[in-house]
Amino acid sequence: MNQNKLSFESENLVVDYISFKFQKLDNFTLKEIASYLFEIGFNSYFVSGRLAKPMKESILVDSKNSYEVLFVIDNSYWKGTKLDFSGLNGKFFYNLVQQKLVSWELFSSATLGRFDINFSRKNRVFDKMSVEDFFEDCHKKVRRTNKNVKFEKKSSGISLKIQNRKSDHFYRIYQSKGPNSIKFEYEMRGKFIRNYQRLLVSNCLGEFETSLSYSFFSKFGKLLPLSHSQLDWLVLKLRPFRKQKFSSTALKSHYIRKIDSQTSLDRKKFFTLLQFLVYAQTLDYEIDSLKSTRYRLVKFRVQDFLRYTGETYNYYQLKKLLDFFDKLQINSLIKFFSDTQYRSLVTIPEVKLEKGKQNTWIANVWIAEELFYYAHPFLLPDLLKRKLTKHQFEVQFKVIQVFSSVDIEKHFSIEEFFHQYPSVLSNQEKTKMKDYFIQLIKLFEEHQLIESTYKVVSTKTLYQTNQLTSQNISKGFIVYERLSI
Numbered sequence: 001m002n003q004n005k006l007s008f009e010s011e012n013l014v015v016d017y018i019s020f021k022f023q024k025l026d027n028f029t030l031k032e033i034a035s036y037l038f039e040i041g042f043n044s045y046f047v048s049g050r051l052a053k054p055m056k057e058s059i060l061v062d063s064k065n066s067y068e069v070l071f072v073i074d075n076s077y078w079k080g081t082k083l084d085f086s087g088l089n090g091k092f093f094y095n096l097v098q099q100k101l102v103s104w105e106l107f108s109s110a111t112l113g114r115f116d117i118n119f120s121r122k123n124r125v126f127d128k129m130s131v132e133d134f135f136e137d138c139h140k141k142v143r144r145t146n147k148n149v150k151f152e153k154k155s156s157g158i159s160l161k162i163q164n165r166k167s168d169h170f171y172r173i174y175q176s177k178g179p180n181s182i183k184f185e186y187e188m189r190g191k192f193i194r195n196y197q198r199l200l201v202s203n204c205l206g207e208f209e210t211s212l213s214y215s216f217f218s219k220f221g222k223l224l225p226l227s228h229s230q231l232d233w234l235v236l237k238l239r240p241f242r243k244q245k246f247s248s249t250a251l252k253s254h255y256i257r258k259i260d261s262q263t264s265l266d267r268k269k270f271f272t273l274l275q276f277l278v279y280a281q282t283l284d285y286e287i288d289s290l291k292s293t294r295y296r297l298v299k300f301r302v303q304d305f306l307r308y309t310g311e312t313y314n315y316y317q318l319k320k321l322l323d324f325f326d327k328l329q330i331n332s333l334i335k336f337f338s339d340t341q342y343r344s345l346v347t348i349p350e351v352k353l354e355k356g357k358q359n360t361w362i363a364n365v366w367i368a369e370e371l372f373y374y375a376h377p378f379l380l381p382d383l384l385k386r387k388l389t390k391h392q393f394e395v396q397f398k399v400i401q402v403f404s405s406v407d408i409e410k411h412f413s414i415e416e417f418f419h420q421y422p423s424v425l426s427n428q429e430k431t432k433m434k435d436y437f438i439q440l441i442k443l444f445e446e447h448q449l450i451e452s453t454y455k456v457v458s459t460k461t462l463y464q465t466n467q468l469t470s471q472n473i474s475k476g477f478i479v480y481e482r483l484s485i
Contacts, residue, residue: 005206006213008117011237013213015094017116017187018085020107025081030071033083033106034059040096042089043068049075049082067092082113090116097200104201112197117216118185119233120176127229131175131182134230135160138173141225162223168192169219182230186216214241221485227408235408235483240375243484251278251383252376254346256404257338267397270336272324274400275309278382280367287369294369295349302353302361310387318361325351325363346371378404381447383440391429394421395436403444403481410450412437413457413476434470441468441479451480 008015034044038060045056049072059071067089072082085093096102123131135158139151142162150161157175164170170187199208217237226235251274283298302321303313311317327333328348337343345368352364380403383396398417402410414437418430425433444450455462457476468477 006210007206008209008213011119011213011217012233013117013119013216015091015115015117016087016185017114018090018093019112019114020083020110021080021113022083022110023080024109029106029109030081031059034069034071036103036106037069038062038065040101041065041067041092042085044071045069046071046073049073049078069093083110097203098205100203107201112193112200114187114189115193115196115212116185116187117212118183119216120181120183121230121233122181124229129228129230131230132158134182134228135173137228138224142223146223171220171223184220184234186219188212188215217241218485221483226483227480229407232406236377236406238483238485239377241485242379251378251380251400252374253378253380253400253404254342254376255338255378255406256336256401258401258405266327266333267336268393269324269327270333271393271397272309272321273328273333276305276328277371279305279308280365281372288366290349293347295366296369296372297364297366299362299364301356302363305363322353322361325353325365328365342374345374380404380449381443383443391425391433392436395433396440399437399440403449408481408483410479410481411476412473412478414473415457415475431470434473437473438468438470444479448484449482451482454479 037044043061043065044059045061045068046059047054047056047070056070067085069089070082070084070086072084075082093102127134129137135151138160139149142149142160146162148163152159152161156177159172159174162171162173165187166189168188168190169192170189172183172185172187174183174185175181176183196208196211199205199211217234218241220234221238224231224234226238253274279300280296280298283300285299286297288295288297302318306313306317306321329351331343331347334343334346337346347368348365350364350366354362354364356362380400383400388396398412402412414434418425441450441454445452453464453466454468455478456465456468456472457478459475462478465472
């Protein structure tokens with residue numbers, strides 16, 4: 001698995017339009033192309049490029065063929081001929097490309113004129129706003145930076161069109177006719193898509209699909225308000241490609257499950273796992289393979305890792321750490337991650353501990369090599385290389401857990417946090433813990449991981465503020481993740 005490589009299939013993107021442009025297409029070559037396409041399943045027709053709804057004139061047609069291609073002639077402002085594969089026709093043609101069944105020699109004088117991909121997202125009962133409100137918010141957001149946007153409400157549904165239809169990039173968002181869903185469509189034309197023609201015709205589809213998939217996600221990511229639940233799919237796609245940069249001591253995290261603090265007895269060991277994964281990035285290593293999986297062997301003194309975590313090297317801390325390494329080998333700590341694909345990746349198959357000189361312990365740990373190259377969805381500041389009090393640990397764990405969740409909107413319910421706390425707290429302790437929440441949130445803001453405005457929970461509503469205090473966060477507060485795309 002390499003998260004940096006994308007495919008239309010893995011990203012649930014559908015090809016639904018392909019167009020080729022011939023500057024000069026003589027009758028002989030036209031018939032040769034039509035005959036070839038006829039043999040692989042396409043009926044062919046002439047249509048006029050000047051008419052909105054042109055009549056089709058048959059070239060080669062047979063009822064046995066399920067697909068069609070349009071030869072568009074008499075184009076406005078242009079004397080050439082277009083070959084249009086629209087909708088399911090474009091999807092089928094691209095499927096033939098993937099199977100290497102297209103004879104590209106017949107297209108040698110053509111240029112790739114247009115290529116469309118789309119993503120469909122089904123509406124869900126737990127979406128936080130209606131579809132209509134979502135479209136209106138998207139319209140408002142786009143209009144702040146781009147006046148070339150058209151918002152339409154018709155009996156067939158709501159749609160949003162962004163950019164000029166003849167520009168290199170055109171976007172359409174609309175309610176799908178089939179299932180109760182919203183479709184996000186991206187049309188690529190002109191010089192932009194011509195730059196990718198070589199990859200298409202030479203069957204370098206891995207690079208072709210990765211580049212166009214990334215363009216799809218990044219373009220929509222810059223246009224739309226990512227805090228809405230209708231864009232949860234887009235946020236998931238964008239996080240691994242964010243531009244934030246940190247040192248090697250930054251925490252690279254995946255999505256963390258919601259864990260009940262009263263029942264989760266292994267939270268401190270899981271926290272140690274996060275510390276260990278950061279620490280392991282700084283160590284020298286050897287590489288070996290087990291079947292098709294490559295593993296990295298890191299070797300270090302246990303007391304050096306204890307010192308890294310801020311703990312004192314004594315018998316009690318050593319015993320806790322040895323117990324932690326036992327847990328690593330059975331992967332019991334991986335349950336804290338919510339993504340099953342990532343759980344299968346984060347494997348530490350073997351830990352060997354041996355006593356060295358002067359009563360020291362040496363650890364030999366095998367870690368899946370791919371873990372270090374995985375495009376993690378979250379990069380967090382260095383929150384781990386410090387000794388924490390019991391209360392600071394609970395606050396810090398909650399901050400990491402909430403931030404490493406799916407939504408852009410990060411909701412910290414302080415009232416619920418204290419209500420579920422495993423011990424009784426004094427008002428003074430609560431104030432100190434609220435101050436520590438604020439201290440950590442400021443650290444996230446300094447690293448530009450969150451927006452600089454917040455929402456505070458009051459008795460009946462939310463209100464916006466640019467400053468958090470131990471008084472105004474008593475019930476809770478909301479911060480918004482910042483995605484630098």
